[in-house]
Amino acid sequence: MTTTAPEHLLTADGVTMRFGGLTALDDVGLRVDPGTVVGLIGPNGAGKTTLFNVLSGVLRPTRGVVSWKGAPRSGGRTHHLARAGIARTFQGLNLFPMMTVLGNVMVGADRLARGGAFSLVSGLGRHHRDERELRERATAALERFGVGEHAHRLPGTLPYGVQKQVALARACAGEPELLLLDEPASGLSGHETAELGERIRELSKDMAVVLVEHHMDLVMDVCDRVVVLDFGRVISTGTPEEVQADPAVTRAYLGTSDVPSTGPDDGNGDRR
Numbered sequence: 001m002t003t004t005a006p007e008h009l010l011t012a013d014g015v016t017m018r019f020g021g022l023t024a025l026d027d028v029g030l031r032v033d034p035g036t037v038v039g040l041i042g043p044n045g046a047g048k049t050t051l052f053n054v055l056s057g058v059l060r061p062t063r064g065v066v067s068w069k070g071a072p073r074s075g076g077r078t079h080h081l082a083r084a085g086i087a088r089t090f091q092g093l094n095l096f097p098m099m100t101v102l103g104n105v106m107v108g109a110d111r112l113a114r115g116g117a118f119s120l121v122s123g124l125g126r127h128h129r130d131e132r133e134l135r136e137r138a139t140a141a142l143e144r145f146g147v148g149e150h151a152h153r154l155p156g157t158l159p160y161g162v163q164k165q166v167a168l169a170r171a172c173a174g175e176p177e178l179l180l181l182d183e184p185a186s187g188l189s190g191h192e193t194a195e196l197g198e199r200i201r202e203l204s205k206d207m208a209v210v211l212v213e214h215h216m217d218l219v220m221d222v223c224d225r226v227v228v229l230d231f232g233r234v235i236s237t238g239t240p241e242e243v244q245a246d247p248a249v250t251r252a253y254l255g256t257s258d259v260p261s262t263g264p265d266d267g268n269g270d271r272r
């Protein structure tokens with residue numbers, strides 16, 4: 001039997017999100033193809049976080065459809081999405097503070113095993129073989145992100161940059177097909193951000209990536225396509241070069257310090 005790979009991994013069609021009288025997203029369309037890195041940018045309040053939350057299933061749109069491999073998706077909790085092959089990171093890291101680094105990453109690897117997410121902590125209800133496999137996967141993920149030596153530490157005892165790598169390792173340990181990254185460069189040094197760029201490029205060989213990010217150098221460096229939001233609408237889509245050259249984008253950023261065509265930025269362009 002011949003199977004045809006779906007053209008798009010994730011699509012959003014006509015997505016509108018209203019909060020009371022405020023329209024945070026207005027008829028937004030987006031597509032993410034396998035193996036591509038898609039950047040979501042826009043001035044403060046443009047709707048990036050709202051769209052990220054719709055794509056990651058945290059918010060159900062007022063109107064419109066988000067589809068995964070061609071099938072409409074109706075929201076879903078994080079672990080449901082993880083089982084489908086979608087992983088995300090959080091701005092606030094969201095590591096479990098009382099669990100070791102290894103334990104945290106084993107939770108991320110869990111979609112590939114049979115037991116429930118927390119049975120690995122208690123050891124209840126999990127087949128020993130499963131647990132050994134999870135441990136191996138998690139250890140490999142930590143090594144891949146260069147933080148294997150911290151496996152038995154608690155996250156809170158580690159520098160912020162290391163915790164960010166652990167959060168990335170946790171998201172990738174389940175071998176997702178799509179990784180959603182919410183401002184992964186925030187709080188990182190220039191050197192750490194450059195390393196992150198290399199990692200994202202490497203990850204994109206195995207999975208698609210959606211990146212919400214204020215750090216323009218990173219966006220322009222790693223993204224295949226960039227979607228620009230302004231006041232909840234998509235005002236430009238294209239390669240980094242195309243959106244940088246788009247006058248609509250320049251206009252949207254006018255008066256902010258968050259200009260996509262310049263070098264390093266402080267990530268705080270605010271026009272409100």
Ligand SMILES: Nc1ncnc2c1ncn2[C@@H]1O[C@H](COP(=O)(O)OP(=O)(O)OP(=O)(O)O)[C@@H](O)[C@H]1O
Pocket residue numbers: 019022023024042043044045046047048049050051
């Ligand atoms: N839960 C909510 N209730 C009401 N209004 C909201 C809610 N979430 C977001 N908004 C509003 O929706 C608009 C878009 O916000 P959103 O946070 O998505 O923008 P953003 O592009 O992520 O901004 P930033 O770059 O500052 O994070 C803003 O006007 C914001 O105040």
